């Protein structure tokens with residue numbers, strides 16, 4: 488069998504997988520097939536430093552890294568089909584051969600943002616933020632704008648609200664859940680995040696939906712589900728994304744049940760149902776050691792999966808387990824979550840100065856997670872307690 492590793496993607500997962508393979512002295516050929524025209528870049532800055540005007544695009548590696556490490560990076564090349572029986576991918580793109588043979592294929596194709604489902608979603612002045620081109624298009628409109636509506640208070644919507652507020656816009660943040668980040672942090676902790684936004688001057692409309700985006704020729708505001716009209720010079724839609732897996736049609740590669748997050752069904756090392764085909768990152772839905780499935784859209788999760796899949800492909804031992812970690816920057820505070828708490832876990836707030844906070848989550852008396860804002864050192868010190876079952880009482884005393 489060929490030792491050619493082909494990676495469909497060109498984002499964080501693709502770059503880190505190639506880096507981990509070469510770091511493990513993988514001797515075979517590595518090809519990255521990347522749909523975008525930019526070399527792999529980091530997405531977290533898009534809603535933060537890029538919108539603030541501090542960065543343009545933060546590439547994951549220096550320009551010559553790929554050639555120096557014998558990694559064939561093909562930009563503007565989209566995988567349009569996979570044929571596991573013949574070990575080939577089908578490509579689009581000007582210079583691409585129609586097919587490319589692989590020994591191992593890794594799918595790292597990320598997400599496509601969900602468009603606004605109601606009327607007005609396609610008007611000029613309506614933005615999403617997934618790519619550096621998206622962020623550049625939004626940033627180009629900020630100087631002339633005074634008011635913005637952000638639809639969806641997940642982490643990208645919250646970060647965008649913070650960045651636009653820092654840029655001097657008046658922001659209305661609309662969220663159908665009872666509070667921003669309620670799904671990720673649970674109902675007891677989410678109000679701490681709401682507080683950050685309201686104190687910064689954001690008009691947070693929780694438990695409210697946008698019925699339609701208004702405007703003729705350009706977005707001029709939104710109509711909420713109670714009929715209220717909110718005027719805006721631009722609208723940002725941050726209502727999540729979904730893996731764009733049309734290219735797997737007919738491949739026989741199993742997709743995960745949407746109830747578990749959908750995406751590409753994988754075992755606990757990233758193997759899909761097709762031989763020699765792996766999936767990592769936002770598009771992948773890995774099983775844990777008990778067989779429970781979850782699709783996670785976090786930076787560290789993608790990096791951990793890239794390292795595990797690279798070890799598997801190269802025949803190396805599985806890396807030591809890590810603690811799930813996620814961060815989001817809101818205003819001047821880093822909000823961090825360690826572990827995998829559920830929204831209905833018991834919450835123990837151990838520090839709250841009116842802005843910064845630290846809280847533990849527990850289930851049946853055992854620590855399941857730690858969340859903090861502006862408490863980086865104290866939060867990180869709890870990491871070992873999440874690697875082995877620890878009674879939350881040990882930390883509370």
Ligand SMILES: Cc1cc2nc3c(=O)[nH]c(=O)nc-3n(C[C@H](O)[C@H](O)[C@H](O)COP(=O)(O)OP(=O)(O)OC[C@H]3O[C@@H](n4cnc5c(N)ncnc54)[C@H](O)[C@@H]3O)c2cc1C
Pocket residue numbers: 495496497498499500501520521522523529530531532533534564565566567595596597598616617618643731734767768769770784785786787789812813814815816
């Ligand atoms: C604005 C923003 C802010 C974020 N902030 C945070 C944060 O603060 N903290 C955090 O933990 N996480 C954050 N994330 C999430 C993090 O960036 C993702 O988890 C990570 O990028 C996932 O990596 P990936 O390789 O799976 O997908 P991506 O990085 O999205 O890369 C996928 C690439 O595959 C390409 N592609 C798609 N289909 C094909 C195809 N058929 N053929 C070839 N190429 C294809 C896409 O064009 C894309 O370039 C943020 C994400 C965004 C968008």
